[in-house]
Amino acid sequence: MMKVAIIGYGVVGSGVYDILKENRGGIEKRCGESVAVKYVLDIRDFPDHPEREIFVKDFDKILSDPEVGVVVETMGGVRFAYDYTKSALSAGKTVVTSNKELVALHGHEFFRLAEENGCRYLFEASVGGGIPVIRPLARCLAANEIDSITGIINGTTNFILTKMYEEEQSFEDALLQAQRLGYAEKDPSADVDGLDVCRKIAILASMVLGKRVGCGDIPTCGIRGVTDDDMKWAESAGCAIKLLGRAVFRNGRAGVSVEPAMVHKTNPLANIGDVYNGILVEGNMVGHVMFYGRGAGKLPTASAVVADIVDAVRQPGYCGEFSWTDAGDTAFDPAELESEFFVRMCEGSIAAAEKAFAVQDKFYARHDGDIGFITEMMSKNEVNKLLSGIDGVKSVMRLFR
């Protein structure tokens, strides 16, 4: 029997507990042995919990118990989670986490510790909630070199953008609704300003490279600047606006960015609405594959944690393919990457725009005193250069088909 300790009995931690109870039979079958929660660590008291005797407040109790093989870290934050994770791995206990901040910041240290101590550090739940993405990337697409990953990986902002697009709500109203529904925090900045997406795409990029891509190397722009006008123009160009985390891999380096972009309706990411996530992976042999589902929520996220627990029971030794090292220069500037761009500006600049851009074969429209058009494939640096002499530019967004 495998004994597990859950540290942090919040939304995800309690979901892990529930799934290990509820689906016990199937999990035992798939593990080849039963899995039981021996301890739950939380600073709060749960006097009415049916198993209140397993709740502890002292991490050393978990650390010193040789029966505990897997520690589930669902407490979030960095400070305590860092110490506990380090101690557990140093003691040879596998750690399974949903803590994307910790994985993005310190994953490389933990993988080394896991290797040294013959255990594992697993993080499927840190990206895409319940959607299998870490394991498929590492295992199922093993025949491929990964060319790019483009993801809608934040449910809160996707909900807000969907409401703005489909119901013509303002950003402020859509955010309020997301907060009322519990999708957005009181302080929504980690979601709305793109930090959450930044951490997640950093994790995916690091795993593909096998080398750490730091969040500091990722230009990050959230959705506060997306306006009702942007939405209307996107619609008229046959696009949706999505907040994309994107990593393009070239010669052992990654160009990674977080920004709102136009996504043409023919791209499967354009149809991903509400709080759903979608991760589009481009392999050099398989072409495009996409993984879709609920990117957050108690049971979906806990489902990914429990899949990691099952994996850890079946294969307790260190597995290098789910890891990266801290290896210096791994990022290139994503502004070098080519795409089409959607440009909107005052109608008065029409002559200057026509001089700078070859727009005749692409979408081109006038509306409410503005003109909007789609450029040829070019880099962000090029589009900025072409626009540098032109007045009245209102919006420039990458466009993906």
Add this chain to the structure above:
Amino acid sequence: MMKVAIIGYGVVGSGVYDILKENRGGIEKRCGESVAVKYVLDIRDFPDHPEREIFVKDFDKILSDPEVGVVVETMGGVRFAYDYTKSALSAGKTVVTSNKELVALHGHEFFRLAEENGCRYLFEASVGGGIPVIRPLARCLAANEIDSITGIINGTTNFILTKMYEEEQSFEDALLQAQRLGYAEKDPSADVDGLDVCRKIAILASMVLGKRVGCGDIPTCGIRGVTDDDMKWAESAGCAIKLLGRAVFRNGRAGVSVEPAMVHKTNPLANIGDVYNGILVEGNMVGHVMFYGRGAGKLPTASAVVADIVDAVRQPGYCGEFSWTDAGDTAFDPAELESEFFVRMCEGSIAAAEKAFAVQDKFYARHDGDIGFITEMMSKNEVNKLLSGIDGVKSVMRLFR
């Protein structure tokens, strides 16, 4: 170094050879050892092949070579493939296949042989081409009990239905175009009549149950009966028409069907066009997740075969979670399953229809002398009973949101 033999150097087999060359470095890294093709068996000659010396015509040469650890069966058909697979597994060699017919018919025998001989029988490429679906089902959703699988798992028919829907082509014209583009065989019946989907959904259902679901237990209807009128009505009801393989799991049994159905635009399967496949899996904890990509083609399918080779090198011993046994009564009648239905009939039957069905709150329209409406949730048996006394019924299709 792992030595591989490829039997059948057609589209997929040659793709496997190409990927093992092209992505050699990454594959070696992920396997922990290099992988080389030692033999290719084919009845044809390839005198201009750069490695013509590795081509053989005698399977015994492969069988008796103790260096060969993995046999890739990409020959298709049943007769020879069955014998070769049996011999290879009996000799303790892992077999990796893309042959859905063989997996659906004889998988259970091969898993037993693999277990007895300490090797594996792997079949990721048999369903969904390059889309990871077998391994995610077995491994990544291990925390879940699977409630249902609904898939667009035949690219040819999805191409035809997309052309009929988007370009208002007739079935015949769309089929001709599919044949011209190489998506459909000269004799298209395995695709068009649903047999290919039947085999694939049988494989998925069998793996989830751990018990064989035979194709004989799966009511199978293809797309020959889908008309231009059906397409127009679907569009007006906010739906697309898709050929769905569907398995619903209840109490250790599966209700499995293959039939064209209306899929509402809010369902992610509705947006999967062209030759793409999508497999929507419903887990009791994760909710809905979908896997999307190219369901066929040389390199995508070969990509899945090579992922299995990598898996086999890393984990050569038998793994029970990718298997099923031949276990008698595993299927229930999918006609028992409830859904909405879209019903179309002559306008003259309007009074009878209104008497039989409560249609007031749902879609309800008249058009070209027909009426069309969406029923409440009910079983196919119920809808048939309600329709039994009514004349002029033109079309009855399940509708999924």
